Amino acid sequence: MSVKGPDSELxxxxxxxxxxxxxxxQLLLSGRLxxxxxxxxxxxxxxxTNARAVAAVFESKQRPTFDPLIVHVASAAQLGDVVxxxxxxxxxxxxxxxxxPLTMVLPKRPEISDLVTAGLPGVGVRVPQHPLAQELLxxxxxxxxxPSANPFGGISPTTAQHVVDGLWGRxxxxxxxxxxxxxxxxxxxxLMSDTPVVLRPGGFPLEALERLIxxxxxxVTDPNRDDAAQPAPGMLSRHYAPRTPLHLLGxxxxxxxxxxxxxxxxxxxxxxxxxxxxxxxxICEQADLQICAANFFAGLRDLDSAGLDVIIARRFPDAxxxxxxxxxxxxxxSGIVE
Ligand code: TXA
Ligand code: MG
Numbered sequence: 001m002s003v004k005g006p007d008s009e010l011x012x013x014x015x016x017x018x019x020x021x022x023x024x025x026q027l028l029l030s031g032r033l034x035x036x037x038x039x040x041x042x043x044x045x046x047x048x049t050n051a052r053a054v055a056a057v058f059e060s061k062q063r064p065t066f067d068p069l070i071v072h073v074a075s076a077a078q079l080g081d082v083v084x085x086x087x088x089x090x091x092x093x094x095x096x097x098x099x100x101p102l103t104m105v106l107p108k109r110p111e112i113s114d115l116v117t118a119g120l121p122g123v124g125v126r127v128p129q130h131p132l133a134q135e136l137l138x139x140x141x142x143x144x145x146x147p148s149a150n151p152f153g154g155i156s157p158t159t160a161q162h163v164v165d166g167l168w169g170r171x172x173x174x175x176x177x178x179x180x181x182x183x184x185x186x187x188x189x190x191l192m193s194d195t196p197v198v199l200r201p202g203g204f205p206l207e208a209l210e211r212l213i214x215x216x217x218x219x220v221t222d223p224n225r226d227d228a229a230q231p232a233p234g235m236l237s238r239h240y241a242p243r244t245p246l247h248l249l250g251x252x253x254x255x256x257x258x259x260x261x262x263x264x265x266x267x268x269x270x271x272x273x274x275x276x277x278x279x280x281x282x283i284c285e286q287a288d289l290q291i292c293a294a295n296f297f298a299g300l301r302d303l304d305s306a307g308l309d310v311i312i313a314r315r316f317p318d319a320x321x322x323x324x325x326x327x328x329x330x331x332x333x334s335g336i337v338e
Contacts, residue, residue, distance in 0.1 A: 032053070032172040041158055042162065043072070046146070048142065062152045065115070069124070070146060071123055082125050083108060083125060093189075096212050101129075104126070124188060131177075151166050154241065158294075183297060184321065185203065190219075195215075207320065219232045238334050240328045244310065249313065250315055257276040261309040262307070263278060265279070289321040293324070
């Protein structure tokens, strides 16, 4: 498919920020793009039934068209507008988790454009929990396609300001719903075959998912394959990445600076201060993974804009939200050879 080229009118846009839900709804209904707060991260929303608007999302983010968009609906009752089949597991998950940070990939209805699903037979759907997202979905009465509102591959936005920083002039209006409570993107689970497959760990913990629907498989990114040939779209090895090189540290490993380099530290827990770091961001004083997740992307952005040579980041315990956070760290750090 073709999206508009680099000198499209999109770049001429002004970006306003505010709390006017009606204005945001009217813009969406006229095919424009709106930054939408959700409990996970901010989305770059478009009317999912308007192919031109959906194309503008790909253009605005510079996102490759092989990477499909999540469709947001106001409630599970609207699932039938988007998907062709609702398996029992989807009913269980919708009841237990929605509204909330879980995206299900289900067989799409023919009306859902191939642009939204990147030509795949499944569509990713979720019901977001943020009250302004809910209000926007109710007022438009449309399903809203929304990827995270950041330039492709970059750090996801958890405040309206982050959206403006990344997409100024490429989104018409940003609805300011304050900082996102969850802070990490939704868990994406495919229910397209008999065994559920987690395509992305996220804000709904895998352990809780398995308690509800039994064992799930985890799709694994293959570093030897091209991005477009990964087992699932969007499983790019380098993603969620700061511009500054990122090095990872074990959960209990001592943080030391690299000699001759301006180092920043992203850490959590009550560890003693390390000398030599230019900047230290402790995203949580304890090991509370919910607080870590809520502050994670903002902390990474802060360090990324501090003019450092290297960001050193402490990994999280590999359980609950820590699995999603470690996934983001791993992708942010990959591809960097030091
Ligand atoms: O929390 C979230 O999920 C946020 C908020 C705005 O809802 N959205 C978000 O969207 O993170 P995005 O586009 O940044 O990430 C969506 C992920 C991508 O990895 C994409 O490939 C996958 O979900 N995905 C979406 N639709 C899919 C489909 N039909 N089949 C397989 N994977 C899909
Ligand atoms: Mg994203």
